[in-house]
Amino acid sequence: MKFTDRLLEKTLPIWRQNHSHPFVQGIGDGTLDPDKFRFYMVQDYLYLIDYAKVFAIGAVKADDLETMGKFATLLDGTLNTEMALHRNYAERFGISEQELETAKPSPIVLAYTHYMLHVCQNGTVAEVIAALLPCAWSYWEIGKELNAIPGAADHPLYGDWVRMYASEEFGELASWCIDLMDKAAAGKPEHELLKLEEIFLNTTRFEYMFWDMANDKQMWPGNEIAHAGV
Numbered sequence: 025m026k027f028t029d030r031l032l033e034k035t036l037p038i039w040r041q042n043h044s045h046p047f048v049q050g051i052g053d054g055t056l057d058p059d060k061f062r063f064y065m066v067q068d069y070l071y072l073i074d075y076a077k078v079f080a081i082g083a084v085k086a087d088d089l090e091t092m093g094k095f096a097t098l099l100d101g102t103l104n105t106e107m108a109l110h111r112n113y114a115e116r117f118g119i120s121e122q123e124l125e126t127a128k129p130s131p132i133v134l135a136y137t138h139y140m141l142h143v144c145q146n147g148t149v150a151e152v153i154a155a156l157l158p159c160a161w162s163y164w165e166i167g168k169e170l171n172a173i174p175g176a177a178d179h180p181l182y183g184d185w186v187r188m189y190a191s192e193e194f195g196e197l198a199s200w201c202i203d204l205m206d207k208a209a210a211g212k213p214e215h216e217l218l219k220l221e222e223i224f225l226n227t228t229r230f231e232y233m234f235w236d237m238a239n240d241k242q243m244w245p246g247n248e249i250a251h252a253g254v
Contacts, residue, residue, distance in 0.1 A: 064238035
């Protein structure tokens with residue numbers, strides 16, 4: 025069994041919850057409230073800024089040129105393809121460049137990105153891959169599942185999103201991450217594999233919390249807390 029097969033087997037219940045989340049399903053059947061998607065796009069844009077840093081850390085920690093090059097490709101894909109989609113969507117939803125640049129992350133985005141960066145800055149290259157893998161892998165799987173829904177890829181608001189994550193190009197990026205994980209885990213003792221499992225599980229949990237956050241448009245509770253110090 026490949027290590028990524030083991031990861032998926034261990035996390036399958038929450039993995040399926042991510043894919044069946046009402047927010048995700050609302051994208052697929054076109055019933056999602058556009059205001060919720062607008063909130064999601066701003067928060068995901070902020071998330072991707074730090075997600076790109078994770079790939080940069082991976083390139084620094086890589087011990088061979090091939091792995092360094094793959095991380096560089098993933099960094100380029102995130103900055104210049106995935107974030108470009110978000111900027112295009114921003115225009116469509118009336119989100120100005122200033123709003124994107126001045127937006128504040130939600131508590132979930134802060135927690136998720138800080139956890140990833142902490143793991144990556146203090147861990148091994150294998151731990152970097154385990155931290156970033158659930159996002160890339162699950163988005164590819166979600167994109168393919170939603171793309172199979174009749175009309176989802178042609179929806180005027182969400183079709184571009186579905187096509188992006190179901191695309192062959194994004195699939196190549198996700199597959200690289202999966203292959204990197206298997207390569208990095210090869211030959212490691214069980215106690216290190218268990219640590220990688222824990223990291224993968226935690227960021228998979230954060231993926232679910234991210235969908236929940238977007239669906240409920242969760243920011244800091246209470247106006248006093250939300251605007252304290254601003």
